[in-house]
Amino acid sequence: MLERNGTVGKAIEVLDQVADRGRPVRFSELLEESRFPKATLYRFLQSLVGQGMLAYDAERQTYMPGLRLVRLAHAAWQHSSLAPIARPHVDALAEVVREAVHLAQIDHGHVIFVDKRKKTNMFDTLAQTGLIAPSYCTGVGKAILAFLPEETRSEALKMQAFVPYTPHTHRSPKSLWPELDQIRDEGIAFDREEHEQGIISVAAPIIPDQRRVVGAISIATSTSRRSLDELKTLSPTLRETASRIAAEVQPWQFPN
Amino acid sequence: MLERNGTVGKAIEVLDQVADRGRPVRFSELLEESRFPKATLYRFLQSLVGQGMLAYDAERQTYMPGLRLVRLAHAAWQHSSLAPIARPHVDALAEVVREAVHLAQIDHGHVIFVDKRKKTNMFDTLAQTGLIAPSYCTGVGKAILAFLPEETRSEALKMQAFVPYTPHTHRSPKSLWPELDQIRDEGIAFDREEHEQGIISVAAPIIPDQRRVVGAISIATSTSRRSLDELKTLSPTLRETASRIAAEVQPWQFPN
């Protein structure tokens, strides 16, 4: 993500920085973590606020993501996400398994959740949509990675830091590769508490045609509710759902 | 929205153009509607695609909004929207009235729906979040406009085209002003099929303190289900909900 892009790239970099921190940020905070000099950063922020991409709280002198993004995302959601297509299938699956169902796609090496459903307690449903997670330590992430064309995959992994979230997290591409081979074989991926302690999941890739994987769907639960083996028994159902979704993807959708 | 801003402004203008059209767009389409020359537009698109703000379909040679936006919007959603705060109240209201409940904020003169709930048939719920609508012909829009400080309001109205969606739509600020006065008086706004034929709504502004309005909440229905008079009987309930939401807004949130 260090490609040299023009002014817009830099501006978006700033936008990202603000969005990444989960709270309103002061100018000075941004300044130290940013590679830009004072005046430059300042002008970027001005521009972004002017466009509504950021909101500025004059009182507290803090910046936060702006509403304009919500509007833009609405369009993205409709066109570039699996969510609208997959919705009924996600619903149905959630109804059957009574566990959290996640729908994800990959974007610049990050897994991005484009839909979530949880029939048990229905709060919090879509609030988490748009959340991102690393690919190398999540079920959906590995399911997608495994079926990505060679080049795209190493590209995606290259920009990963391999943060050891839990004792089970893969430490490097070395240990990940064999697992990806296996996933490609079996058509199913598992998250064995690799991202969050106590959280496990099964995931199946969504593959509309031989050439490409467009996303993945997973069933997640906590170790206190179910064991990994129990979860494994849901694999066929999951795969079934995944292929049903895949069947509805048009050949022209979701270009790589 | 015609302020001359630097390169970022222009780039975002292009981004908007792509997002506004509700479908993948060709380069040539964008070219004719854009004020930029070929090469310039081309490079903007390249940049935006490079950043993941747009996705490019090489096959069909079309551009569409990119997933990166979904990710960014997630952050915006959490910080700059009323949605997280209002959620339980919106839920409760939807449960009681059994009609569509909309939560909206204003952004650059546009009403932007940050949450929607419909307890009758639950599909389509949040799919429409992020949708925008004009302020001058919607219940939520007028409720907000009425309580906006003088200057901000005319600012907001200035960038409106006053499109006559239905026979009941206000044609100009002239006819809108008296109604806004009345809304300010009564603390409640109505949409009398002004935006969509057959759709009516009641809306109440969300006013955390005397100085500012941060959004509005509305109950919408179709004329075939209920009359406007029936809808009016729900005003107290609606106002009650609005003030409950307002009470939870912290003084530092939602700067103007």
Add this chain to the structure above:
DNA sequence: AAACTCGGTTTCATTATATGGAACCAAAAC
């Protein structure tokens, strides 16, 4: 109260970047 910080904002000469007319290219239409 004068001097000093500590954010944040503005200036301005310099430099890097965006610009856009024109040329170019590939594929489709004639």
Add this chain to the structure above:
DNA sequence: GTTTTGGTTCCATATAATGAAACCGAGTTT
């Protein structure tokens, strides 16, 4: 085989971004 259409690249020029330094206002310290 030629022309048109739609998209991409070149390159000299104009423009906008840059960032060091100065500035400003509101606290703090001396």
